[in-house]
Amino acid sequence: MTQxxxxxxxxxxxxxxxSPLVAYVLRRLVTSVLLLLGVTIVTFALTxxxxxxxxxxxxxxxxSNNPATVAAYVERYGLDKPxxxxxxxxxxxxxxxxLGRSLTTGRAVTTDLATAVPATIEIAIGAIVVSLxxxxxxxxxxxxxxxxxxxxxxxxxxLIGLSVPTFWLALVAFNLFxxxxxxxxxxxxxxxxxxxxxxxxxxxxxDFLLNGDGVGFVDAMAHLALPVFVLSLFTVGLLTRFIRxxxxxxxxxxxxxxxxxxxxxxxxxxLDYVLRGASLPILTVVGIAFGSLLSGTVLVEAVFAWxxxxxxxxxxATSLDLPGVMGxxxxxxxxxxxxxxxxxxxxxxxxxxxxxx
Amino acid sequence: MSxxxxxxxxxEIAFGANPVVRGVSLELRAGRVQGLAGESGSGKTxxxxxxxxxxxxxxxxxxxxxxxxxxxIGMRSRALRNVRGRRIAMVFQDPxxxxxxxxxxxxxxxxxxxxxxxxxxxxxxxxAIEMLDRVRVPDPENALKRYPHQFSGGQRQRIAIxxxxxxxxxxxxxxxxxxxxxxxxxxxxxxxxxxxxxxxNLAVLLVTHDLGxxxxxxxxxxxxxxxxxxxxxxxEQVFLTPAHEYTQTLLAAMPDSAPSIHPPHPDAPxxxxxxxxxxATPDQEGTE
Amino acid sequence: xxxRRRLPIPRAWxxxxxxxxxxxxxxxxxxxxxxxxxxxxAPNAQGLPRLQAPGxxxxxxxxxxxxxxxxxxxxxxxxxxxxxxxxxxxxxxxGTSLGAVAGYFGGWIDEALMRLTDLVMAFPTVIxxxxxxxxxxxxxxxxxxxxxxxSWPAYARVSRSLVLSLRQxxxxxxxxxxxxxxVKSLMTDILPNIAGPVVVLATLDVGTAILLLSGLSFLGLxxxxxxxxxxxxxxxxxxxxxxxxxxxxxxxxxxxxxxxxNFIGDSLRDILDxxxxxxxxxxxxxxxxxxxASHAPHTPGATA
Numbered sequence: 001m002t003q004x005x006x007x008x009x010x011x012x013x014x015x016x017x018x019s020p021l022v023a024y025v026l027r028r029l030v031t032s033v034l035l036l037l038g039v040t041i042v043t044f045a046l047t048x049x050x051x052x053x054x055x056x057x058x059x060x061x062x063x064s065n066n067p068a069t070v071a072a073y074v075e076r077y078g079l080d081k082p083x084x085x086x087x088x089x090x091x092x093x094x095x096x097x098x099l100g101r102s103l104t105t106g107r108a109v110t111t112d113l114a115t116a117v118p119a120t121i122e123i124a125i126g127a128i129v130v131s132l133x134x135x136x137x138x139x140x141x142x143x144x145x146x147x148x149x150x151x152x153x154x155x156x157x158x159l160i161g162l163s164v165p166t167f168w169l170a171l172v173a174f175n176l177f178x179x180x181x182x183x184x185x186x187x188x189x190x191x192x193x194x195x196x197x198x199x200x201x202x203x204x205x206x207d208f209l210l211n212g213d214g215v216g217f218v219d220a221m222a223h224l225a226l227p228v229f230v231l232s233l234f235t236v237g238l239l240t241r242f243i244r245x246x247x248x249x250x251x252x253x254x255x256x257x258x259x260x261x262x263x264x265x266x267x268x269x270x271l272d273y274v275l276r277g278a279s280l281p282i283l284t285v286v287g288i289a290f291g292s293l294l295s296g297t298v299l300v301e302a303v304f305a306w307x308x309x310x311x312x313x314x315x316x317a318t319s320l321d322l323p324g325v326m327g328x329x330x331x332x333x334x335x336x337x338x339x340x341x342x343x344x345x346x347x348x349x350x351x352x353x354x355x356x357x
Numbered sequence: 358m359s360x361x362x363x364x365x366x367x368x369e370i371a372f373g374a375n376p377v378v379r380g381v382s383l384e385l386r387a388g389r390v391q392g393l394a395g396e397s398g399s400g401k402t403x404x405x406x407x408x409x410x411x412x413x414x415x416x417x418x419x420x421x422x423x424x425x426x427x428x429x430i431g432m433r434s435r436a437l438r439n440v441r442g443r444r445i446a447m448v449f450q451d452p453x454x455x456x457x458x459x460x461x462x463x464x465x466x467x468x469x470x471x472x473x474x475x476x477x478x479x480x481x482x483x484x485a486i487e488m489l490d491r492v493r494v495p496d497p498e499n500a501l502k503r504y505p506h507q508f509s510g511g512q513r514q515r516i517a518i519x520x521x522x523x524x525x526x527x528x529x530x531x532x533x534x535x536x537x538x539x540x541x542x543x544x545x546x547x548x549x550x551x552x553x554x555x556x557x558n559l560a561v562l563l564v565t566h567d568l569g570x571x572x573x574x575x576x577x578x579x580x581x582x583x584x585x586x587x588x589x590x591x592x593e594q595v596f597l598t599p600a601h602e603y604t605q606t607l608l609a610a611m612p613d614s615a616p617s618i619h620p621p622h623p624d625a626p627x628x629x630x631x632x633x634x635x636x637a638t639p640d641q642e643g644t645e
Numbered sequence: 646x647x648x649r650r651r652l653p654i655p656r657a658w659x660x661x662x663x664x665x666x667x668x669x670x671x672x673x674x675x676x677x678x679x680x681x682x683x684x685x686x687a688p689n690a691q692g693l694p695r696l697q698a699p700g701x702x703x704x705x706x707x708x709x710x711x712x713x714x715x716x717x718x719x720x721x722x723x724x725x726x727x728x729x730x731x732x733x734x735x736x737x738x739x740g741t742s743l744g745a746v747a748g749y750f751g752g753w754i755d756e757a758l759m760r761l762t763d764l765v766m767a768f769p770t771v772i773x774x775x776x777x778x779x780x781x782x783x784x785x786x787x788x789x790x791x792x793x794x795x796s797w798p799a800y801a802r803v804s805r806s807l808v809l810s811l812r813q814x815x816x817x818x819x820x821x822x823x824x825x826x827x828v829k830s831l832m833t834d835i836l837p838n839i840a841g842p843v844v845v846l847a848t849l850d851v852g853t854a855i856l857l858l859s860g861l862s863f864l865g866l867x868x869x870x871x872x873x874x875x876x877x878x879x880x881x882x883x884x885x886x887x888x889x890x891x892x893x894x895x896x897x898x899x900x901x902x903x904x905x906x907n908f909i910g911d912s913l914r915d916i917l918d919x920x921x922x923x924x925x926x927x928x929x930x931x932x933x934x935x936x937x938a939s940h941a942p943h944t945p946g947a948t949a
Contacts, residue, residue: 038764046780156662159911163904165856167863168879168896175886241911254454261409261449262469262520263442266434272468276459295771299860303883313772317779318865329776333768352459352504 021348021355028344032337039333043326044090048083099330100323104315109327112312117331118202119189120301120308124293126228131235132286138236139243140270143251154240161237166296170230170303177226185222187305194219227304231296235289242285243278250277279350287343291336361386362560363408363445363528368420370403370412370584377403379584380420385528385560390551392575392592393564394607400584401564405530408562409445410437424528443473445528446521451537452513456505462489463501466520473524488519492549511542515549522553528560529553535570547573568611572596580604660915666908673902676719677726684716688873696888706890708881717873718894724874726902728789729854736793737847740800745839747801748808749831758805762798770795771860778866785858785874788867792857796850803846807839841917848910852903859899875899 074080081089093099099109142154177184185191189204194216197207205224208216250256251274259273275282294309301310309328316324348354361384370378378400385391395401406412408422408429422429424444429437449455457465466488467481476484482501489497492515494508505513514534521529531550535543551574554561563575571578571592578595580588580603588601599605686693686703690712697707705714747758765773777791811817817834825833859876861867868874870881875895882892 035763035767038760039767042764042768043776046776155911159907160900160904163852163900163907165859165876165879165896165899165903167860167876168892168899171879171882171892172896175889179886254449254451255457257411258447258449258455258517258520259457261411261441261447263438263440263473264469265438265472268468268472272460272464273457277457279459291769295769298771298775299863313775314864317775320779320783322779325776325779329768329772332772336769337767350459353506356504356507 024348024354025345028341028348032341035337036334039330039337040091040094041087043330043333044087046329047322047326094330099327102316102324102327103321104319104324109323112324113309113327113331115202116307116309116312117335119306120294120297120310121335122203122205123224123227123231123297123301123306123308124290126224127231127235127293127296128286128290130228131232131239131289134232134236135239135243136275136282139240140247140274142240142244143247146248151244154244158237158240161233161235161240163237164233165299166230166234167299167303169233170227170300173226173230174303184226185219187303189220189223189306190216191219191223227297227300227306230300231293234296235293238289238292239282239285243282246278246281247274250274253277280347283343283346283350287340290339294332294336359386359388362425363562364421364423365404365408366421366423368404368407368418368422370400370407370419371417372413372415377584378407381581381584381586383562383579383586385562387527387558387560388555389576390554390561390563390574392571392578393562393581394566394568394571394578395581396566396607398583399581401566401581402532404581405447405532405562405564408528408530409441409447410434411447439473442469442521442526443524444526445530446524446526447530447532448514448517448521448534450533452510452517453505453537455517456513458505460504461501462503462505462508462516465505466501466516466523469520470523484523488523489516491522491553492516492519494519509542510538511545514538514542514546518546518549518553522557522559525557526559528562530562530564532564533566534563536565536567543570544573550574568596568607580607660912662908663912666905666912669901669905670909673722673726673905677722680719680723684713684719686713686716688712688717688720689871696885698888699890705894706888708878708888708891709885712873714878714890714894717878718875718898720873721875721878721895722898722902724785724868724872725855725858728785729851729858732789732792732796732854732858733847733850736796736850737800737843739793740797741804741836741839741843743797744801744804745808745831745836748805749812749827749835755805758801762801765795765798768795771857774857774861775864775866778861783866783869785862785868785872788858788861791861792854795857796854799850800843800846803842804839807842808835811835811838845910845914845917848906848913851906852910855899855903855906 076093079086097110099113101107102109102112105112138154138157142151145151174184174187178186190196196204197211197213197216200207200210204220205217208214208220255277256269256273259269264272297306297308297310298313299310300306301308302314305311309332312324313328315321316328363383363385365381365383368378368381368383369376381400381404383391383393383404393401393404403412403416407416407418410429410432412418418430420430424440427440429440432440456462463482463485466485470476470481470484474484485501486497489500494500494512494515500508500516505516508516514537518534529550534550535546538546547570550561550563553559563571565571575592577591578589579586580595580601582603588595588599588604595604596608599608691710693703693707693711693713695707695709695711697703699706699714703713703715705718707713708717743758747755768776774788774791774795777794778788781787781790812835814834817830820830820834821827858867859874859879862874862876863880865877865880868877870877875898878895879892882888882895885891
């Protein structure tokens with residue numbers, strides 16, 4: 001549960017004439033693809049775990065009484081064939097973008113997810129950026145003031161952040177800031193009187209900017225504020241302690257002492273030497289934090305009526321819309337995998353020993 | 358002999374209730390290498406660190422460390438930063454650890470130069486190459502763009518020395534500069550230090566537990582034990598006629614019983630003075 | 646440092662936070678154990694006036710169908726806390742044994758385990774738990790099952806890496822030479838020495854388990870109505886925003902329990918991992934505190 005941060009496994013093999021960086025990227029790519037296949041196997045296995053009639057679960061009560069629909073379904077997904085064959089049919093369908101049809105919306109799950117995913121990623125990126133900035137500041141501060149009051153205060157704040165149930169905080173924050181105080185905008189991604197920008201990225205903020213619409217941009221940002229705040233609290237709790245430990249370990253290093261011995265200012269030592277030294281472990285934990293953020297959105301979006309993965313997951317889960325739930329699971333697994341892959345890549349770039357061999 | 362550039366007077370350092378340095382006095386003179394010998398725990402490294410104010414928060418420092426007319430103990434951080442790297446510089450034990458693995462050699466060589474010397478990019482670049490050249494790092498132009506892990510241990514320590522001397526300091530503190538290096542490489546580094554001391558009129562403090570290293574380049578030697586200096590003198594005095602029994606024990610414990618003595622320093626006292634026994638300080642037994 | 650016997654917990658390290666944590670956690674455990682005996686109203690009895698604000702009769706008000714929030718809250722403790730504790734113990738046992746075996750024997754067992762944990766950890770926890778719970782059917786039992794599935798890999802990873810490093814220790818090798826079977830070697834030499842970090846993980850995990858279970862119930866995938874569970878109580882608060890007491894109190898309950906266990910776990914972690922504490926600084930083995938140590942002869946600052 002508490003995700004244990006494990007460093008990217010780097011196996012040193014001689015790579016011949018290929019540049020070390022290319023070899024590194026290839027290795028991470030292969031690992032990621034294998035993991036991706038594993039993810040599909042897991043979701044496939046889970047669809048078959050369903051007790052009772054899987055066809056009814058996939059088609060819903062009404063449709064499963066229609067023999068023609070059922071026959072077509074069996075044909076399409078090869079349900080009369082042995083399990084391994086079914087898996088490959090499933091995989092084939094996946095690669096064609098077929099995730100089944102949602103029972104609640106009636107649309108293809110992929111269509112639903114196409115709009116939902118950017119909405120959630122927008123919150124996730126916002127939360128990660130905000131949390132990272134806050135945690136870097138707090139964690140570094142706590143490391144520098146180790147053992148003093150500041151350190152203890154930061155520690156308690158982090159622990160509180162980790163202990164607050166996000167779905168509850170979402171409710172409380174929404175109630176307080178919108179309903180009672182009226183300083184936050186209402187639910188959803190936009191105020192009702194505005195129309196969404198033309199879709200380029202799916203991120204309202206970016207798309208508004210690209211469209212030159214300042215008013216829309218501000219409104220979209222305002223609506224992001226509460227969800228980002230709620231999700232950031234937990235993430236700050238997660239990151240701060242870890243950053244504190246990483247910074248402490250770096251502060252122990254000779255190169256920090258040497259930098260100070262050169263007469264560099266405290267700020268320069270922190271920015272150029274300390275944070276750079278801690279950047280690799282911090283990067284790892286950011287990847288993990290992103291995963292917990294994705295989890296968090298599931299719990300939070302419902303409260304804000306945010307049309308993202310979370311709400312979709314919530315609606316699917318509560319109506320036992322299995323294709324919907326599986327779709328979410330798979331997509332989130334893929335996103336998380338991508339994020340970790342990117343983290344691994346950045347690892348390679350940030351560490352010259354990996355980059356240059 | 359010339360006037361001392363750095364004077365340490367009755368330096369006392371404690372960590373909480375633990376006294377680590379219990380009254381140390383030293384003098385560093387331009388162009389001379391002052392050795393500070395002792396085993397682990399003698400307080401020699403802490404002494405060196407205290408000169409630049411690099412001790413942790415928990416350390417209490419009292420006494421006097423004067424650079425020329427300036428008292429360094431009690432100096433405010435801002436003023437101290439003008440001394441560090443600019444007037445007093447330091448070389449650390451393990452260059453794999455004291456050089457940042459993620460910054461280029463060029464960056465680490467020039468960032469403090471920019472601050473202290475206020476040179477523009479071109480001048481920094483030129484000066485950086487000059488420094489690398491002086492410490493005999495091959496292909497200085499390209500070396501600037503490389504990272505520490507791409508160099509050998511000996512070359513890394515040369516780079517560290519170049520960094521230390523980049524702003525032309527008056528004093529160089531060398532804390533076990535060769536301990537982490539291969540034996541074959543050690544001599545080169547030591548001779549480099551000695552040559553640089555003479556060439557640039559540097560006052561060098563050489564901290565080491567290795568008497569062999571000491572005998573190679575130190576002009577004056579002080580032996581530390583349990584936070585006190587038990588013997589001081591010139592190299593000849595201490596090595597040939599050690600007065601304190603601790604020094605004798607250390608010398609006897611050296612694997613090579615005859616320490617290598619290089620030709621005396623041009624400024625060394627005359628032969629008669631050298632024959633006189635060195636000063637032994639009775640050491641008090643204290644708590645560990 | 647890993648020694649053959651257990652690490653004694655030094656008195657001096659018991660911090661105020663840990664004490665607060667223990668007190669609160671103990672209080673909640675007692676509540677969980679005894680709540681059904683003393684709650685003023687039956688948790689599912691719907692007789693009271695609906696949506697009453699907190700008052701003398703009903704300390705935390707009533708909900709939309711006239712049930713006493715306070716009674717439901719306390720009863721909720723007796724649902725969530727024992728389940729969370731049990732969940733953690735099961736995950737610990739499964740994960741630690743698998744991890745220890747994999748670390749000790751290596752080879753294909755190790756490879757297989759690593760792939761398996763990789764696979765489970767490739768999903769964010771709540772999402773995977775949600776998917777499993779949805780597939781199995783919404784019930785508290787299935788939610789606990791799902792939670793166990795997503796929790797055990799962490800223990801496996803930790804115990805595996807610990808065992809890997811311990812395997813090289815001299816006393817372990819000596820034990821094997823003396824004729825210890827692998828099982829005996831594991832039990833007597835290795836497992837006692839990995840207890841520390843595993844216990845820390847478990848303590849922190851209790852909080853995570855509670856958050857996960859209540860989260861799943863919030864989504865409707867755990868405890869089903871009308872059972873009094875904190876997460877589902879909060880979810881029902883969505884329909885009645887004005888009656889803030891319905892949602893706020895259960896959330897505070899979760900917050901305090903989880904915080905208590907986090908305080909304890911965090912303090913335990915400090916004890917077992919003195920590197921990030923202040924021990925080395927006091928010894929004068931100089932980690933340099935970056936607050937610029939000017940030479941001012943001052944009284945030593947507080948050590949960590």
